[in-house]
Every structure is written in C-alpha cells, then in structure tokens.
Amino acid sequence: MHVRSGDNVLVIAGRERGKTGQITRVFPKEERVIVSGVNLVKRHLKARPGVAQAGIIEKEAPLHASNVMILCPSCNKPTRIGHRVYEEAGTKRKERVCKRCGEVIPVNRNVG
Numbered sequence: 225m226h227v228r229s230g231d232n233v234l235v236i237a238g239r240e241r242g243k244t245g246q247i248t249r250v251f252p253k254e255e256r257v258i259v260s261g262v263n264l265v266k267r268h269l270k271a272r273p274g275v276a277q278a279g280i281i282e283k284e285a286p287l288h289a290s291n292v293m294i295l296c297p298s299c300n301k302p303t304r305i306g307h308r309v310y311e312e313a314g315t316k317r318k319e320r321v322c323k324r325c326g327e328v329i330p331v332n333r334n335v336g
C-alpha cells in the first residue's frame with residue numbers, strides 16, 4: 225500500500241472526489257483506508273453497554289487505497305511516491321520521496 229496513517233491525502237475517484245483529509249486508519253489486507261471527515265455514513269446505534277453514544281451518528285467508512293493520492297507536504301500537490309535507500313549507522317533504510325519535487329515525505333508517527 226502506498227499510503228499510511230498520518231498521511232494527508234486527496235480523494236481522486238468516487239463520490240468523495242476532490243476532498244482532502246488525514247488518514248486515521250489503514251487496513252492493509254483490504255487495501256482500504258479511513259480518511260478523517262471523508263465518506264461519512266450514518267449509523268443507527270442502539271444504547272447498550274459498550275456503546276459510548278447512541279442514536280444516529282456519522283462516521284467515516286473506509287475508502288479503497290487506490291482512490292486516494294498522497295499530498296506532498298513540501299509542494300502541496302498530489303503525487304506518486306518514490307523510495308530512496310540511504311544508510312544510517314551502517315544499516316540501509318528506506319525513505320519516501322515525492323515524485324514531483326523530490327523532497328522526503330515524512331511519516332507522521334503520532335497517528336494510528
């Protein structure tokens with residue numbers, strides 16, 4: 225999968241095309257992601273133990289990962305991702321780079 229939690233993405237296909245948001249969860253097996261504020265569905269929840277809020281609530285439904293494109297934090301454009309290998313203390317590591325501007329796309333480790 226080309227995106228991960230914490231990435232800001234643009235939806236490029238489907239009903240929510242054109243919207244942007246941050247990825248809050250990824251489901252690698254299904255190749256799906258949840259983008260905050262995008263693809264909201266209404267859920268009717270009955271009050272019972274374990275349900276924090278009952279009634280009709282809106283929550284995000286997963287989107288297919290192929291329908292989102294990462295937004296580069298450096299050039300602010302939707303882009304494809306390249307990988308660059310570099311060495312740190314003798315071990316090879318990979319980092320993600322923007323295919324448009326070549327800048328590194330950092331991983332936001334505070335989310336997900």
Ligand SMILES: [Zn+2]
Pocket residue numbers: 296297298299300301303322323324325326327
């Ligand atoms: Zn860029």
